[in-house]
Amino acid sequence: MKVVFLRDNTQLNAEFDPDRRTLQIDRSEHAEITTNSNCLVPGLIDSHCHGVDGMDVMEGKAKQIGANLRSRGIEYYCPTTVTAKWSEIRHALEPCKDRFPGFAGVHLEGPFINPNRSGAQPSDQIEQPDYQKLANELGELLDLVKIVTLAPELNGSRQLISELRNRRIAVSAGHTDATSKQLHEHKIDRITHFYNAMRPFHHRDPGPIGYGLTENVTLEIIYDRIHVSAEALQIALRCQQENGCVIAVSDGTALSGQPDGTACEMWGHRVSMRQGAVRLENGTLAGSAATLADVFRNIWQDEGPSAAVEACSEAPRKALGLPEPRLWLLVDAEGNIIKVFEMDLAIS
């Protein structure tokens, strides 16, 4: 089958044979994507995902969530927790011990966040940064953690940040009221759901947004077309095209993949999905109703195929140090994933 193969910011014509598991690439010229094109792209990687199809990581369902995501083209994901009792966080991490296929390390979102920027995170379980407490409460489960979202301006964060970095756990500033000076002091190089749940931008007080747009930083962006506008995505992509990178995430929840109008109990709140957004009763956004496959299609349509592959696959794969793809996606000209193949592909 003729396909347009997209990797590393190039588009090339190729012949894909799924039975023989081969891909023969024609490297002579840049390929055009037309209305009838089939495109072949590497599997997607979601660094921030709480759930899908009625399941939440906090319910101890990380493994089943991984399987459902995989069938949608998400090759790896970071099961993401919320601010909760330590026993609940341990319950969420337990199934990750067997490092199931598609497990890319746990993302702890909280509990060391700023109560003034908690969004939908349960604020009664927020804690002061304390590495010793984290290490005692999680024990060997801490080995499963790859990313911690925290507010670096809180007392005690200095030691926490340095201990996490010693353990090669990425520190991501989020749910934060930090000034840009504080972010500089802590040498922050990753920001959680950029633009959302943080001190807003002011030209005399640029905060995390000014910092993230001018420094060499990895920015998570929830591009469900609700959390962030098209212009805001464009600004981040333009500012980070030289040094840092933009990583698309879903921040998906149990309501991702469910029909509009669905309601449920989540993280101690009553939440419902309306017009594609998950909200608390007071209107606060509570994660998203998207999967990374939706985010991928949105970026494909708004910023182009190469930007979508970069933000949803290449950049997060590199950031998390993941192996070469084994999941390959057949995508139509509109960015919809038509088929998912799991195979070692011989590329020539």
Ligand SMILES: [Zn+2]
């Ligand atoms: Zn989240």
